[in-house]
Amino acid sequence: MRATDPTPCPRPVDDARPEGEPSSGRTGRPEARGIDLVPAEERAGRPRGLFAVWAAPNVSYLSFVVGAALVLMGLTLPQAVGVILVGNLVWICTGVVAAAGPVAGTSGSVVSRAMYGVRGNKAVVVVTGWLISAAYLALNWSAAAVAGIGLAARLGLPAGPVVDAAVTCAIAAGTVLIAIFGYAAIVRLYSALSIALTVVFVVVTGYVLGAADLSYAPAEPLAGAALAAALGAGFTLVASAPLSYGNSPDLARYLPADSSPVAVAGWTALGAYLPSVVFTAVGALAATGLDMSDPERALEGVLPGWFVPVFVIAVIVNTMTNNGMTAYSASLSVQSVGVRLARIPAVLVIGALGTAMTLYAVLVFDFLTGVSTMLQLVVVVTGPVMAVAMTDLLLRRNRYDGAALLEQRRGGPFWYRGGVHWAGLLALAAGAPAALLCVRTTFWTGPIARIAGDVDLSIPAGTTVAAAVYWATTRVLGTIPRS
Template sequence: MSQPHVTDPVSYPEPLAHPETRGIELIDASERHGRARDLFPVWAAPNVSVLNFTVGASLILLGLELWQALLVIVAGSLPWILTGIVATSGPAAGTSGSVITRAIYGIRGNRVLVAFFGWFISAVFLALNWLASSFMGAELLAQLGFTDPVAVPVIVTIVVAAITVVVAVFGHSLILRSYPVVASVLLAIFLLVTAFVLPHVQWGYAAPAPLEGAPLWSAVTIGIAILASTPLSYTNSPDLARYLPETTKRSHIIAATAFGGALPCIFFTAVGALLATGIGSAAMDLGIESALLALLPAWLGPIFVVGVIINTISLNGMTTYTASMAFQSIGVPIRRIPSAIVVGAIGAALTIYLVMSTSLLDAVNLMLQLLVLISGPTMTIFAVDVILRRNRYKGEDLFNEKPGGPFWYSRGWHIPGLLAVVLGAAVASLFLTNAVWTGPISAAMGFLDLSVPVSMIVTAGVYIALTPSLRRSSTTTPSVTQGAHA
């Protein structure tokens, strides 16, 4: 299907009173606005999250000492730099990331990758975040006498999902204007919660059975894989930056995106690790949501739950917004607003399933690790392509879906891009360790989880090796079209 909106002359309304009707259509220079620093709160609001507490606590439960956990948190946050690099392609191309990746996989190949990988990542993260608000909302309602273990979390999920879809429908303008306020409110709530957590911290904490050798490195690498999966999943970062003027400095976009996401993740994940030192594994077995609420005064518990729900809506609103454009980029004849509703319904259904079958801690750790097999290669190849092309993407070429077009490659498939991602995921699976799957190489190495660095090295190496003309064009030719025929 050929996209019909490449040079759509219609002026799309920006006021908050109007839903955003624009989908993947190119954004004209006259409609570009904003500054790179506007991206900082856009990424900070979704990442002031209770999931950070959960992941931080899990590092201590893995057996790490507190100082080891803090080092792992910093190391696992480094991939936010890749999220920032990928974001720069949005203003360059003037369209969404799910369209820009046509340059990597080819017109037809991109449809397959976006339909499978993009939808899987979006659905998982929608479910994980709605799961957090469902559990904590149900915990709070239980204190008020509503104790049905199935109906209450399901109702909370449906209500939160409906509000989230509304955010996605109003789109970029609402996100850009409201998220600075949301980030400030969430920061205040989570810092207040932190103040009540700190008195329970055992600053001299020592693991009951200190890890050494292979078990220590296993815990360290598993922790890094869990943490890195979040920034590696944000291949949608161009979608939030695409309205910026094309002349916006790339370094500013990278810094605003990376720091906006990384700083709250590092801080509140560290708080989660501190929390785990003071409450013990028995309390954690009851669930991170119960453990947190038990530490807070009666007046703060409801405020914290509201904060968790606001955070969930901000993160999933952004995810639903970008996922709705992925539907269009694969050729589905649907407008962005109906697409957002479909995305929300799929995510809500998966959340309800998880609510009735798992705990928050188990779901987060398992899904984040499995996600690396997808997010690691797709984020890596996107960042490498941006670097090799020197961020020179021509929007009109990306929408040329005809045979013989710049990104038609071999009958619509770009073998180097597809092969690099598949090999990156396949080889990384041999180095993965979790409750569902342990790769043979990981097992032979004492259960080290090297899935993140392996996926990145293999994917980048294969793509660079198989695209010699793209490498040459990055230094000799300013035309993205010539580089596209690698």
């Protein structure tokens, strides 16, 4: 049935499952459910289960890299730790947005139809749910591939592009498998993996502390405008991770509809915040005593030889947990824009795109340059998108009707004007340029950032402008009823 057909349908038109195919995720079988509404009988669990779901991906090697980057920018250890503590508070935004999941009972890429309209949402999701998700897949897979390639060399495999590509593709295939098995596998598997990964990374932390210089001071301490610029860039680098997780409702949608939104937000944010703070701080500590311009070699250099393979495997597994969530949500995004694919083929499409980008990053591009550049620039989009999502949730008081959101018919509850909610698109059209004017990266510094002494103000500028424009425009248009 076409989206413009007003004839009632026995189930949402977005459900791309073949008739009779089981929908829900059991741990031992692939999850076929796509973005269709999760019925009450398939909802279970408590919000506290979200802690492990978000902890496992954030017990992360990439956190070491980001923490080290803060010190390499010229910050002292206390300054770097301060940036880590403050920047990771943005996980609260991820938690707040997650609260929409149990209420709506569908994916975040469908909930965002409330913000952008049925048609307008498609353009937004193509960027945030496809391109940016594929880029993050490539970023994390690149980190794991670098470690895996090093392990292959230790095992005596010949160096070269063939082995590099094989390692990369093997890591990508394992990740895609997690996404295929879906929600139930993620919830149960990540609970165990969060403990196992924490144990491994705590051992690494012990060796890092032995090599760290707690009295470290930069050769030329930063002051004035230079210090402000480094602090701004560091905050953007740290906060870019939580801002990228607008998919948090996807992992909460199987909870009962009456789950406490405060608990959903709190356990989501806490599960991500704690390991992110701890292991990013460890990365900063490592940079005080080790040459973290090559993080893998530096960390392996302080570990006993027998433990290095364990550490490398942990890095790879952590990457799979992180990217498993990303690929899972990206597959739902594919369906939400109207592509007539079941969820599992959609996972394969996103996985193929991310793998191609990873191979380029591993075989052609410099990894550390890619990390710094991407994490600082992507907030131009993700910051305003997160701001619109939070503002909409607060204005609606988290009242989302999943069945209504899944309607695509002309004149439906979220059709707005011509299928577009202009308040959402205008907010992004204002917020993204505001962020771009204030961003500072290795290849672009916005004019306002230059005036401010090269301080990166992209996150506060982009989020504030987007939220203000969205609030004001919805009030003028009357598209969100006051209650």
